[in-house]
Amino acid sequence: MLWTHLGYLLPLIIVASGAVLLMLLSPVERFSMERFSLFTFVILLLALGVDIVYFGKLFTAFPMEGLFSKMLIVDSYSVYFDALILSGALVTSLIGTHYFQIKRHFKKEFFSLFLFSVFGMMLLVHANELLTAFIALEIASLSLYVMIGFQKIHDKRVEASYQYLVLGSISGTFFLLGSALIYAGLGTTILGDLGKALDGLMGKDVSLIVIGATFILVTFLFKISAFPFQNWTIDVYDGSPLPVTAFMAATFKVAIFGFILRLMLIDLDPIRDIWDTLFVVVILATLLYGTFLAIIQESLKRMLAASSIVHTGYLLIAFVSIGYAGESASSSIIFYLVAYFLSAMGAFGLISYIAADEHVRVTYEDFRGFAHVHPYMAAMLSVFMLSLAGIPSTIGFVGKFYIFTGAIEAGYTFLAVCGIIATFISIYYYFKLIALMYFYPACEKEGTMIPTLSGITPITIGVIAIAVIWGGIGNTFIAYFPGVDFLIDTARLSYMSLFIK
Amino acid sequence: MIANTLFGYIVIAMVLFSIGLLGVISRKNIFVIYMSIELMLNAVNLLFVALGTYHNDMGGHVMAMLVIAIAAAEAGVFLSLIIVLYRRKKSLDSDMFRTLSQKEAV
């Protein structure tokens, strides 16, 4: 019994102890950056390997219930999200390798912090209690703040770190206030008990809980950069080192959704419809404003940051429709997270590879004629752009298909249409890049050193590109290899595990 | 009899929280911004303790303790970042640290 429970917790334990170990090793001078990177990779791989063992099984458990009471939960759902987060971290460490080598600044403690933040994210998905979740969130966020400001030679890094820290802390206090209100109303902060207590209060005035949950949602909306709280996104993403940006944009979002889905779907289920109107407004504003921001950006990194706001809007569409659509829609949000995660990871990764050299400014104009000099990189970048835009034969298309089907199924046809409108406007800013890369003659500017394709980073990005296409077309009828259906089935399974009481 | 009802504490906590929020919104001095956040955390603490006492549940007190620890952790990062920022900019004006959106990104 103890051993099974230890087994459930093993990925968490591996990552945490790896982080501590790296921290202890960091003063050792003779270890190079590559060593640390490799070590990080091995730890993540190990954790992922252990995680995979439980992947695709349907179960729910409170490991070490005697010791930890019910603060921690391990179920198929958390295992699924663990796998996502871990692979996100793995990919980040792989695509960051080249960037870190060039910059020569990211060493030692950086990787320790990286693992700590992965640990925090995983914990967030496992958390079954509000304050535990908050601590997990803080572990992940604090490490991220420091990772952003790690390279202090840049003003903008420190500034981004500062902005994120201040706004993140403020939103954090709202989370705590919300927890306090919920604690006041229900007398407990353990997630499983919240639902029961709430059921007991049915018919009475629950405005306290509603307000408290709204405050928690504020934090959530802030972290995923939904509408009224999106202002930081572009600046912070822009100011961060590119691999960290990729990590934030893709992996962190996954973790946050992981927690909030659990909270909203299970525990606040009886009163969830209260926020529907609010969400509809937030979605519309997010889509609108994100699209507007994305159109006016000159820099590619800022455009991707702005477009991540739009993708948040799509995710929120799935989020509101989950409760009203059937079981098939449940996995749409998870699938879209995977789709966005792959595409954004690839795009950010490739740009970080191209722009690793200090003096390359990554604006649209820099990509003029890029395809004629670097055909393969241009092709990969195009694949990611197409996927972000949701063009068929990429995973982004299938993701959008699920989201909009779910929305229509839930009766939110109006939202689906708005999403569609945002999508075709997004064609403009994604295709602009493709057009610039392919349709202009090459102009090699002096001073730009774009690396040739070699090393682990391009291979990783290539694999992601193939995965993006495979997710769009792949299926068992082409080869007996997990395709779209596999992802959906496992996502559905993980969703089902939430309801095991 | 105010001291024996929960509501008085809640009023104080909410007033403190609001003042903290006000400080965050309207002040530019990064020290004061930080202290406002601390104040908000303290207000939440008071809420937790008061609720714990009135629910007859030690959990509230434990949560307050945990929040103090979280505040301490944030303080560490915050203060070191403030030092770095002040060294670079020789200013405590939070507007000085928002140059990202204005200049061309590198």
Added chain:
Amino acid sequence: MSIGILSIIIFLPMVVALALMVAPFSSRITRNAAFGVSLTIFALALYIYTHFELTGTIQFKEFYPWIKSYGISYSLGIDGFSLIILMLIATLIPSAYLLLWNNARSKSYWISMLFIQSGISGTLFSLDLFLFYFFWEAMLLPVFMIIGLFGSGNRVFSTLKITIYTIMGSLFMFVSILYLGVAHYYEFGVWSFALSDLVNITTIAREQKIFLFFGFMLAFAIKIPLFPFHSWLLQTYSNSPTGGVFLLSSIMAKLGVYALVRFMIPLFPDLFAQFSIYFVALGIFGLVYFGIAAICQMNIKKMFAYSSASHLGFITAGVFALNVQGMMGSAFLIVAHAIATGGLFLLVGVMERHLGIRSLSGLGGIATKAPWFTLFFAIMLFCTVGIPGTNGFVAELLIVLGIFHYNPYLGVLSALTVLVAASYMFWVFQKAVLVKSDNDVSNMKDLSLYEILGLLPLAVLIIAMGVYPDLFLYKIEPTLQHYLIDILHVGVK
């Protein structure tokens, strides 16, 4: 698991294109390979044509589940209408390759062409709406590449414009498809996007159905293009390379009409009948409007662009006439017009290459320099105009008859406009080719052997179909009857 003949037609070009993309071959080898592929497909199409049975059913079916959780399948099949289009494409594409033989020297040009061929076939064969949408959108990307890479003028802008424009249309269709899928799920409890399943839906309220109808209609109207959705047309046609224009005008636009008939009649028979009057009127209005616009153009390419749009308006009017003459005429005109405009655009491409001018006033007196050119130009033009003896005549006659049946006033109107439209084409022909002018046309060379070889089958087809139309009509008639039964059945009910 055996691979069906339709799958081969879809995937052969794609696989070859992928292989060529990676392999370090020169553009010559790429071109030869592409031509080989197109000939193979022609042979396969002939095989299908000869084995096609004269029933209104869907044949050569293939079915594999794709995304099981949503009931999406990879299901293919053809009926008489798609068969005609398939034959058309299979004939036109090798011809186009021959005309571009020494012209397009870039490898990516040929690779894009191959991808487009895959996309077109996929769109044509899909029986699953999701699959259809998949190919419909995917087809756009290589077109995007061809126009952007090899176009002229402000090509990047026009590429972005056509892309956003068409994707906008198809995304609304996408929502409609999803809505149908969800409605099917609600009614029958299982997911399916197959056309044969979606037609059974009965629960959608009329108001919503109208929205869905126009969601589909928007996508097709943009692609065709019908009257108010044509603003991408002019710029795209004039900035595209010859191959791109050829594809857009003679194949993609026809696919719009094809999809209109193939999907919208079974899905919305009642609405189709109800709104038909508006679309017939719109089609005839387009015929007039674009006809006038064509007369006003001095640039030959733009003029043909408008005249092509004008004909497509006519085709649409025929489709919505709701009787077998109109629909048959439309099908016939699709073929006739595809051949003729395709040929004309290719010829204009030749002219442009030699003379470098595209304005009408700069041409003239080509006839003496290039007799072969003049001959083919004349045949194509006669076909467009609808001179008796060409297939254009048969088609236009049928459509006018169909519209007359539908509504005598509109029928008379359409007959008149066709006559008017004929006049300007002659005028062009005279001005551009026959009349001597003081412009220097000494650079004009006659068609090369490849080009003659490419155009010959087209010319033969034009004449053959004009003289003996039944040869082609009998294959398609049962299918069209089938469609009409759909509409009339609902109409009676």
Added chain:
Amino acid sequence: MMDILFLLLGSFAILGAVGMVSFHQPVHSALSLILTIIALAGLFALLSASFLFMVQIIIYAGAILTLFIFIIMFLNVKEANLPKEPTKNITLFLGSLALLPFNFLILRAFYQMPLHVKVLEQDFGKIKPLGMELFTQWLLPFELISILLLVALIGAVVLGRKDEV
């Protein structure tokens, strides 16, 4: 007696908070904040949270804020380097008006909350039950806090040290 104490401490807390947001000099703000914190500690004591009362004074007022004042002094910020905030008082006033409905809403919700005031046990809020609770029910968050502090520690080291590159 309790009431007077409560009102006194409460008003001190609010007074300190108001001073904190409105003083121009960060040192003054920090000293006001200490007033608030100590008043809060007193309120904790009123709530029979004797252990937290100690923690609040020793850790918050004693460690965190002392460190804070030390850093303010250490940086030795000159008047010229302080941000100019000419509209500070107006924004504070307007902001407080804007926050009124927010407070009203929450307080109203609290007011309607069903309250079950229970009789406290003898040693409620003392160190022993708190410790028992902390190390049984709340062991996991407690352990996690140590990781959080570790991260903060690394962060402070990383951010604070001079760059060698």
